[in-house]
Amino acid sequence: MGAISGEEYMSRIKQRNVELWHNGEKVQNFLTHPVFQGIIKSQASLYDMQLQDSTMTYPSPETGNAVGLSYMKPYTQEDLIKRRKMVQKWAKVSGGMLGRSPDYMNTVLMAFAASTKLLQGEENCFPQHLQQFYQTAKEQDLSFTHTFINPQVNRSQLYFEDSTEPIAAKVVEENKDGIVIKGARLLATQGGITDEVLVFSSGGISEEALGYAFAIPSDTKGLKFISRSSFVGGASTYDHPLSARFEEADCLVVFDHVTVPWERVFFYNNIKVSNNFLMNSAFVPFAMHQIVSRQIVKTQFVVGLAESIVSAIHISEFPHVQEKMAELIMTLETMEALLLKAETNAAIDEFGLMRPETTPLKVATSTFSKGYSRLTEIIQLLGSSGLVSIPTEADFKAEIRPDLDHYLQCATLDAKERVQLFRLAWDATMSAFGSRQIQYERFFFGNPHRLLSELYRSYEIQKHTDYIDSFLRDE
Numbered sequence: 321m322g323a324i325s326g327e328e329y330m331s332r333i334k335q336r337n338v339e340l341w342h343n344g345e346k347v348q349n350f351l352t353h354p355v356f357q358g359i360i361k362s363q364a365s366l367y368d369m370q371l372q373d374s375t376m377t378y379p380s381p382e383t384g385n386a387v388g389l390s391y392m393k394p395y396t397q398e399d400l401i402k403r404r405k406m407v408q409k410w411a412k413v414s415g416g417m418l419g420r421s422p423d424y425m426n427t428v429l430m431a432f433a434a435s436t437k438l439l440q441g442e443e444n445c446f447p448q449h450l451q452q453f454y455q456t457a458k459e460q461d462l463s464f465t466h467t468f469i470n471p472q473v474n475r476s477q478l479y480f481e482d483s484t485e486p487i488a489a490k491v492v493e494e495n496k497d498g499i500v501i502k503g504a505r506l507l508a509t510q511g512g513i514t515d516e517v518l519v520f521s522s523g524g525i526s527e528e529a530l531g532y533a534f535a536i537p538s539d540t541k542g543l544k545f546i547s548r549s550s551f552v553g554g555a556s557t558y559d560h561p562l563s564a565r566f567e568e569a570d571c572l573v574v575f576d577h578v579t580v581p582w583e584r585v586f587f588y589n590n591i592k593v594s595n596n597f598l599m600n601s602a603f604v605p606f607a608m609h610q611i612v613s614r615q616i617v618k619t620q621f622v623v624g625l626a627e628s629i630v631s632a633i634h635i636s637e638f639p640h641v642q643e644k645m646a647e648l649i650m651t652l653e654t655m656e657a658l659l660l661k662a663e664t665n666a667a668i669d670e671f672g673l674m675r676p677e678t679t680p681l682k683v684a685t686s687t688f689s690k691g692y693s694r695l696t697e698i699i700q701l702l703g704s705s706g707l708v709s710i711p712t713e714a715d716f717k718a719e720i721r722p723d724l725d726h727y728l729q730c731a732t733l734d735a736k737e738r739v740q741l742f743r744l745a746w747d748a749t750m751s752a753f754g755s756r757q758i759q760y761e762r763f764f765f766g767n768p769h770r771l772l773s774e775l776y777r778s779y780e781i782q783k784h785t786d787y788i789d790s791f792l793r794d795e
């Protein structure tokens with residue numbers, strides 16, 4: 321089969337009988353629902369793009385089919401660069417706003433499947449199931465959401481859930497068919513509108529029943545996705561240039577005695593593996609390589625947007641404006657340099673993959689997680705009242721049009737073009753969609769404080785203290 325078209329992706333979504341709730345109602349037809357139709361069309365356009373661009377696929381080593389490059393295990397630096405270019409082509413479609421373009425989860429699955437030797441010989445671990453699932457996903461171009469964390473009930477390190485009905489999803493039974501899961505997980509972005517959901521323990525557990533990894537179809541019996549309220553502002557892409565197309569709902573995932581068939585269980589009932597697999601696997605470097613590639617496109621988008629505002633209202637002569645533009649450029653150049661360093665220093669890892677150097681990627685993701693809100697703040701500071709003087713497409717069709725044309729023109733654009741630009745800046749930085757983007761970049765890859773402390777703990781710092789020692793000795 322191999323890489324699919326947008327049409328095939330949509331027809332699969334349509335055929336699945338997924339239980340997805342939004343605003344108190346069970347969603348019936350996803351393809352025409354005002355909240356989900358925009359994102360589904362955008363995802364479909366990405367699949368079409370992949371099918372039409374030969375640099376976005378590669379021949380499957382097993383079948384020879386043209387399959388998505390995001391599934392490709394990189395063995396050389398050229399492979400890594402091909403992967404980066406593929407990620408960035410897709411990211412350009414949404415200005416980097418789509419966190420779950422298919423390459424993200426495909427990369428994650430590739431990295432997990434490449435790491436199965438960590439499961440070999442371990443109790444209750446099934447490396448062959450993970451390998452097989454990766455092959456199926458690659459050949460059928462399956463789409464994914466994932467959920468790695470437990471509900472935010474009590475994060476105290478001393479907390480031990482004692483509810484009689486599980487809150488955090490756990491294994492409540494195992495039988496001849498598989499393991500049975502009851503409870504909930506957070507926070508599946510694009511939950512309900514993908515073929516499959518990938519569920520992994522992200523560590524930090526002390527109870528065996530909470531440690532497992534599996535993948536199941538989104539329409540598995542007992543599985544329910546509860547979407548947050550939608551940030552789609554409306555269907556008009558003039559009024560809502562981003563949210564109308566790229567709003568990815570985030571979902572609570574509820575497992576009501578969901579049976580996971582044995583062939584879909586990757587591991588369970590093994591605390592050591594559950595706590596270590598994610599971090600010891602190839603997940604972090606390869607997921608981060610995808611993330612930083614996308615975040616660079618997002619930064620380019622912000623730089624372009626900011627400069628378009630600067631030139632539209634002629635504010636480039638002011639020193640603080642130049643300083644703010646320089647700040648954006650510094651972030652972009654820093655991100656690009658870090659990615660280049662990671663790729664340049666890539667080396668074959670314990671799984672035989674060409675692994676990008678992890679430290680620059682950790683620095684880049686942490687820089688962006690902290691700094692993206694500042695990038696959006698700069699857009700707000702430059703756009704000023706222009707970000708709220710944003711009449712709608714309907715206003716431009718009404719009899720007030722001559723007033724709008726006259727009073728909302730700017731140095732380089734007519735009123736309708738100017739409002740279109742400022743509406744884009746508003747949607748990127750101030751609308752509900754734009755605010756969620758900030759929260760997304762802060763948190764989606766895990767607790768940012770944990771990532772920073774992990775950066776410090778894994779950093780080869782000894783050479784610098786050795787330097788100080790020798791400096792003192794030489795005095």
Ligand SMILES: Cc1cc2nc3c(=O)[nH]c(=O)nc-3n(C[C@H](O)[C@H](O)[C@H](O)COP(=O)(O)OP(=O)(O)OC[C@H]3O[C@@H](n4cnc5c(N)ncnc54)[C@H](O)[C@@H]3O)c2cc1C
Nearest residue numbers: 466467468469472475506507508509759760763764766767
């Ligand atoms: C928009 C968005 C989309 C997301 N999409 C997905 C997805 O598709 N799939 C998925 O699996 N997850 C997703 N996530 C969830 C993401 O993985 C979590 O937000 C992240 O791991 C942080 O967990 P939390 O939100 O429960 O915050 P918490 O862990 O509850 O943290 C709350 C606060 O307490 C602090 N805190 C908590 N514990 C500690 C500690 N031990 N030490 C120090 N400080 C602590 C945190 O730093 C934070 O300030 C998404 C999140 C967002 C915001």
